[in-house]
Amino acid sequence: xxxxxxxxxxxxxxxQIVLENLNLEVASGAFLAIVGPSGCGKxxxxxxxxxxxxxxxGRMLIDGEPLPDEPGPDRGVVFQRYSVFPHLxxxxxxxxxxxxxxxxxxxxxxxxxxxxxxxxxxxLIARVGLSAHRDKHPSALSGGMQQRLAIAQALAxxxxxxxLDEPFGALDPGTRAQMHALxxxxxxxxxxxxxMVTHDLKEAFSLGTRVIAFDKVRHDPQAPxxxxxxxxxxxxxxxxxxxxxxxxxxxxxxxxWSVRVVAAG
Amino acid sequence: xxxxxxxRPGAGARLLLALLPxxxxxxxxxxxxxxxxxxxxNDKLLPPISEMAATVGRLATEQDRRTGEITMVAxxxxxxxxLAIGLGCATLIGLTxxxxxxxxxxxxxxxxxxxxVISMIPPMAVLPILFIVFGLGELSKVVxxxxxxxxxxxxxxxxxxxxxxxxxxxxxxxxxxxxxTAVLRVVLPQITPRLIETVRLQLGPAFLFLIAAEAIASDxxxxxxxxxxxxxxAMDVILPYVAWITLIAFVMDFGLARLAxxxxxxxxxxxxx
Numbered sequence: 362x363x364x365x366x367x368x369x370x371x372x373x374x375x376x377q378i379v380l381e382n383l384n385l386e387v388a389s390g391a392f393l394a395i396v397g398p399s400g401c402g403k404x405x406x407x408x409x410x411x412x413x414x415x416x417x418x419g420r421m422l423i424d425g426e427p428l429p430d431e432p433g434p435d436r437g438v439v440f441q442r443y444s445v446f447p448h449l450x451x452x453x454x455x456x457x458x459x460x461x462x463x464x465x466x467x468x469x470x471x472x473x474x475x476x477x478x479x480x481x482x483x484x485l486i487a488r489v490g491l492s493a494h495r496d497k498h499p500s501a502l503s504g505g506m507q508q509r510l511a512i513a514q515a516l517a518x519x520x521x522x523x524x525l526d527e528p529f530g531a532l533d534p535g536t537r538a539q540m541h542a543l544x545x546x547x548x549x550x551x552x553x554x555x556x557m558v559t560h561d562l563k564e565a566f567s568l569g570t571r572v573i574a575f576d577k578v579r580h581d582p583q584a585p586x587x588x589x590x591x592x593x594x595x596x597x598x599x600x601x602x603x604x605x606x607x608x609x610x611x612x613x614x615x616x617x618w619s620v621r622v623v624a625a626g
Numbered sequence: 627x628x629x630x631x632x633x634r635p636g637a638g639a640r641l642l643l644a645l646l647p648x649x650x651x652x653x654x655x656x657x658x659x660x661x662x663x664x665x666x667x668n669d670k671l672l673p674p675i676s677e678m679a680a681t682v683g684r685l686a687t688e689q690d691r692r693t694g695e696i697t698m699v700a701x702x703x704x705x706x707x708x709l710a711i712g713l714g715c716a717t718l719i720g721l722t723x724x725x726x727x728x729x730x731x732x733x734x735x736x737x738x739x740x741x742x743v744i745s746m747i748p749p750m751a752v753l754p755i756l757f758i759v760f761g762l763g764e765l766s767k768v769v770x771x772x773x774x775x776x777x778x779x780x781x782x783x784x785x786x787x788x789x790x791x792x793x794x795x796x797x798x799x800x801x802x803x804x805x806x807t808a809v810l811r812v813v814l815p816q817i818t819p820r821l822i823e824t825v826r827l828q829l830g831p832a833f834l835f836l837i838a839a840e841a842i843a844s845d846x847x848x849x850x851x852x853x854x855x856x857x858x859x860a861m862d863v864i865l866p867y868v869a870w871i872t873l874i875a876f877v878m879d880f881g882l883a884r885l886a887x888x889x890x891x892x893x894x895x896x897x898x899x
Contacts, residue, residue: 413796432799443793447892448815457811462802468811500895511797518801 363424363435363521363554364389365410370419372405377586379405383419385573385592392548392555394569396562401575401590403558407526410556411438423522434462437515441527444511445499451510452495455482458517482517489513489543505536509543516547523548525557529564537561541568572596673862681862697851698870705836705848706874708764712771713832717825719776724783725817729809738784745777749835757843767839774835775828779821786820787813819893822886826879833875 367385371378379402387393395403408414409421412432421428423435432438445454459478460470470478486492489509499507508528515523525544529537545568548555559565565572574594581587635643659672673681685698693700726733727741753770760766790813798808840849848871855863887894 411796411800413792432796434800434802436800438797438800440793440797443791444797446794446797446812446816448890458801461798461807461811465804465807468803468807498892498895500892514797514801520800 365428365522365554365556366422366425368420368422370409370416370421372402372409372414372589373417378589380416380575381589381591383592387554387556387571389424389554390552392568392570393557394565394572395556395558395575396560396565396572397575397590397593399560401577403575404526406575407524407556407558410522411436411524434518435520436522436524437518437520438524438526439508439511439515439528441530444528445507445514447499450496450498451486451491451502452479452482454499454510455485455513455517458482458514462518485513485517486510488547503536505532505540508532508540512544512547516551519551520553522554522556525555525559527558527560530560537564544568566598570597570599572598670859670861673865678862678866681860682866685863685866700846701848701851701867702870702874704846705840708767708840708847709771709832709836712768712836713775713825713828715768716772716776716779716828716832717821719772720779720783720824721821723776724780725787725809725813727780728784728787729813730805734784741777741780741784745781747773749774750838753839753842762843767836767844770839771832771835775832778828778831779824782824783817783821786817786824790816819886819890822882826882829875829878829882833871837871 365385365387367383367387370380370383372380383406395406397403405414409416410428412429415430429435438444446457449457456470456475456478459482460475461468463474463478464470469475483492483495486495489512491506491509491513494502494506499510502510511528529540532540541564557565557568572594573592573596575590576593577588577590578593579588655672656675659674662669662672663674682698686696689695690697690700723737723741727737728734749770752773753766756766756769756773760769794812794816795808798812803811836847837849837852840847841853844850848867852864852867
């Protein structure tokens with residue numbers, strides 16, 4: 362339930378430019394899918410929204426306020442790996458989401474507060490279909506179940522923004538389809554803004570309301586780090602939006618395709 | 627013919643293979659002892675098992691005429707007390723400092739190099755300083771164990787904390803954790819099995835420092851007894867004492883390994899067996 366604004370954001374590591382002059386306006390409640398080749402800065406962008414990294418230049422806003430520069434409970438995340446805590450059971454993992462925020466001293470709830478949190482956690486676990494595995498540790502779960510658990514854990518905080526970093530990348534196609542069937546109604550019901558990074562174009566188009574592609578439009582063979590990635594495609598997939606047009610991007614990118622066509626011809 | 631690395635013994639064969647070297651060593655000792663006794667009835671170097679058993683029986687059941695205590699029990703009690711206090715303090719220090727250095731970048735910058743340098747100080751070289759500062763009593767022995775054992779524990783706990791994937795800490799923050807609750811609920815539980823493993827590995831050094839301190843200045847303890855009777859070439863006391871110390875250390879090691887596996891089964895789920 363939050364709009365994300367990205368204004369003139371550059372990300373540089375030393376003299377390597379990762380993202381150049383990024384301008385984005387993500388509407389509240391959108392399901393934004395980001396695609397692009399490896400190393401084009403998709404995950405960097407996600408980490409910036411998460412607060413794990415800061416832009417070198419430019420600024421990022423969430424609902425008009427500057428984005429906090431560290432991760433917080435308003436932005437949930439599901440990583441491809443290491444998203445769940447190996448030392449806790451399924452129930453413990455979800456329960457932890459309720460306990461961490463509320464108990465500042467022990468990080469644990471007791472008595473009535475714990476019972477209440479436990480009920481909520483169990484409801485969430487049932488929602489992602491893990492009730493039968495409530496008392497198992499993640500090492501005893503399959504990859505798909507672990508990701509479902511990670512989603513339940515992230516949803517427990519009712520985040521304004523949910524960030525998915527290739528969450529289904531390591532899953533087999535059948536499990537992936539199940540995960541898609543799980544995440545879409547959850548998103549539709551809870552109405553949060555989702556930013557998903559993926560390698561899978563089909564996944565991006567079937568889940569997203571908007572798909573953007575990051576890629577480097579300029580290459581310097583002598584200095585591969587000289588130019589960063591930009592938004593090369595920005596497709597609105599909602600029915601209300603304009604008809605998606607390939608290459609319908611902001612004019613500040615210049616016209617890289619015409620350059621390429623000339624070079625190819 | 628399968629490769630040697632693929633040949634796995636069954637349960638019975640494994641037990642047999644484990645016992646075989648012990649049986650061989652015992653046989654070598656018994657034969658050697660008998661050989662020497664045959665040549666010289668007063669030989670003290672390799673006393674027969676029967677003689678050692680008699681000595682142990684005397685030391686473990688009869689009261690010492692001077693102190694009124696049962697020698698072996700008193701020695702074991704005072705050594706174990708020193709070891710427990712020393713190892714306990716070292717573990718506590720190692721856990722606290724290690725987690726702080728591993729989890730907080732500011733403390734890493736401030737304390738990391740210091741710990742790296744301190745852990746290179748040979749503990750035995752500072753033993754005279756400990757004797758001068760803390761006197762010849764119990765304190766200097768306990769401090770020697772702490773000085774010797776705490777730095778490796780600090781370093782290992784630091785490594786364990788730093789090995790936790792950053793995703794876990796980020797995830798904890800997105801669930802509303804503060805630095806403190808993240809340490810309490812995510813870092814501490816995840817490194818506890820590793821802490822137990824580290825303490826297991828430090829049992830050997832802890833005993834080394836204990837016995838060294840007892841050998842130099844003490845009036846009781848397992849190390850004290852061994853170095854005392856050395857003057858009389860009393861191998862019938864020394865050998866059982868060494869075996870007893872080994873047994874104590876082995877039981878501790880085994881107990882810690884069992885504790886870690888039963889209390890933290892999730893940490894051993896992917897262990898190769």
